[in-house]
Amino acid sequence: MSVQPEAIVIGASAGAVEALSVVLTALPASFRLPVIVVVHVPPDRRSVMAELFQAKCVLPVQEAEDKQPIVGGTIYFAPPDYHLLIEVDRCLSLSSDEPVLFSRPSIDVLFESAADAYGPTMIAIVLTGANHDGAAGLRAVVDAGGRGLVQDPETAFAAAMPEAAIQMCPSARVMSLEAIAQYLKEV
Amino acid sequence: MTEVTVPEKIEDIEIRLLLEALFLKYHYDFRNYAMASIKRRLKQARQQLGFATFSALQESLLHDPALLPRLLRYLTVQVSEMFRDPGYFKAMREKVVPHLRTYPSLKVWIAGCSTGEELYSLVILFREEGLEDRTIFYATDINHEALQAAEAGIFALDRVALFTENHRKSGGKSSLSDYYQAAYGRVSFDKSLRRNVVFSDHSLVTDAVFAEMHLISCRNVMIYFDSGLQDHALGLFKDSLVRKGFLGLGSKENLRFSRHANAFTDFVREEKIYQRRAE
Numbered sequence: 185m186s187v188q189p190e191a192i193v194i195g196a197s198a199g200a201v202e203a204l205s206v207v208l209t210a211l212p213a214s215f216r217l218p219v220i221v222v223v224h225v226p227p228d229r230r231s232v233m234a235e236l237f238q239a240k241c242v243l244p245v246q247e248a249e250d251k252q253p254i255v256g257g258t259i260y261f262a263p264p265d266y267h268l269l270i271e272v273d274r275c276l277s278l279s280s281d282e283p284v285l286f287s288r289p290s291i292d293v294l295f296e297s298a299a300d301a302y303g304p305t306m307i308a309i310v311l312t313g314a315n316h317d318g319a320a321g322l323r324a325v326v327d328a329g330g331r332g333l334v335q336d337p338e339t340a341f342a343a344a345m346p347e348a349a350i351q352m353c354p355s356a357r358v359m360s361l362e363a364i365a366q367y368l369k370e371v
Numbered sequence: 372m373t374e375v376t377v378p379e380k381i382e383d384i385e386i387r388l389l390l391e392a393l394f395l396k397y398h399y400d401f402r403n404y405a406m407a408s409i410k411r412r413l414k415q416a417r418q419q420l421g422f423a424t425f426s427a428l429q430e431s432l433l434h435d436p437a438l439l440p441r442l443l444r445y446l447t448v449q450v451s452e453m454f455r456d457p458g459y460f461k462a463m464r465e466k467v468v469p470h471l472r473t474y475p476s477l478k479v480w481i482a483g484c485s486t487g488e489e490l491y492s493l494v495i496l497f498r499e500e501g502l503e504d505r506t507i508f509y510a511t512d513i514n515h516e517a518l519q520a521a522e523a524g525i526f527a528l529d530r531v532a533l534f535t536e537n538h539r540k541s542g543g544k545s546s547l548s549d550y551y552q553a554a555y556g557r558v559s560f561d562k563s564l565r566r567n568v569v570f571s572d573h574s575l576v577t578d579a580v581f582a583e584m585h586l587i588s589c590r591n592v593m594i595y596f597d598s599g600l601q602d603h604a605l606g607l608f609k610d611s612l613v614r615k616g617f618l619g620l621g622s623k624e625n626l627r628f629s630r631h632a633n634a635f636t637d638f639v640r641e642e643k644i645y646q647r648r649a650e
């Protein structure tokens with residue numbers, strides 16, 4: 185576990201706002217890694233997440249734009265109705281490919297592209313949710329040598345998503361939200 | 372492609388070779404598309420077309436042209452909607468049309484028109500605004516199946532409720548049902564809408580400029596390109612537009628990170644409508 189991480193990806197669904205509030209608001213202004221987040225939101229094309237968290241977080245929060253270079257110490261949210269991917273040259277890219285597991289944006293799509301782009305220098309986190317998105321993606325991150333963290337299903341608003349992730353990725357670390365926040369502050 | 376520190380994975384090498392083969396044999400150039408999503412779609416193609424490796428897929432592709440259209444279905448994403456993002460069409464109607472009215476004749480290019488939804492939306496809008504008769508519409512795409520569908524103008528009936536809602540939100544002045552006939556679960560758009568439309572096979576990667584356009588609408592096409600290729604396409608648009616001509620992009624696309632950003636000004640910022648500078 186000595187590789188220095190370069191980026192963090194997070195996926196969350198039902199209960200996402202409360203869970204992310206604990207994790208993202210804990211990150212101090214000095215935090216240097218980019219944090220790239222997919223939340224399942226209805227595809228009505230209104231972008232609320234970035235605005236909401238901009239008001240709560242110390243770090244700058246943006247809705248991801250196509251081919252935007254990834255900058256450290258910034259939190260990016262996937263826009264509604266688009267998949268968000270990371271390119272090998274470390275920029276963000278969007279796509280309107282078909283939904284995956286009924287979701288667009290899809291956590292798996294983000295995580296799998298992140299695994300490809302960053303390999304072992306990646307931390308991927310699956311939080312609360314009522315579906316199975318993120319499990320395959322977390323597996324891809326861990327298989328590429330990255331670190332996987334999962335919110336303890338016992339403490340999750342919806343346990344299905346973290347449970348599926350743990351099942352598919354038994355080596356992932358299971359933690360409370362507070363512990364995840366603390367872990368990130370110490371990377 | 373900067374600082375790839377790990378040695379390239381075999382699969383990545385195979386994908387590069389496959390795209391190279393596709394270009395050399397068939398002149399479809401996907402080599403500079405945004406790789407993360409191309410890769411996803413190629414993985415799907417490999418699985419669903421039943422190949423164990425990309426190398427095996429490449430071999431078949433080189434020797435069996437019938438595989439080409441099947442592969443292209445994966446490589447090009449055909450997602451579209453009439454009056455998609457109604458705000459865009461509203462801005463076209465309210466902000467761009469008044470400028471277009473000042474020209475005696477107009478040329479409009481719908482680049483990457485897919486199955487025609489965006490084209491029909493613009494033609495209907497131009498008809499409602501009384502500009503259709505003085506306009507030639509160029510509808511282009513690299514996917515032949517999509518172009519044929521665009522030319523046929525037939526859509527599934529169950530999509531029409533959304534199209535109608537979008538049209539209304541975009542400030543539509545007529546009823547969408549004036550333009551189609553429904554039968555057997557499908558709607559067929561009136562052929563009069565195509566009377567000023569030229570359909571053609573054109574690639575933003577490998578083909579040349581179109582002359583003297585007043586408006587180019589290219590939505591959700593360039594997100595599939597990498598930054599270098601986006602620059603190339605934007606250069607093409609710049610050279611194809613008249614001075615003060617308009618360029619409309621998809622709602623999550625923008626010129627900000629492009630080398631050509633200075634050639635354009637924001638015209639309707641929120642809707643990604645730009646205007647070519649007069650110079």
Ligand SMILES: C[S@@+](CC[C@H](N)C(=O)[O-])C[C@H]1O[C@@H](n2cnc3c(N)ncnc32)[C@H](O)[C@@H]1O
Binds near residue numbers: 449452483589
């Ligand atoms: C997602 S669709 C966009 C359809 C429509 N413009 C819209 O926004 O609803 C993308 C289209 O771009 C086309 N395309 C992909 N590469 C292209 C290229 N190099 N030149 C022209 N069209 C291209 C695809 O075949 C596909 O029809």
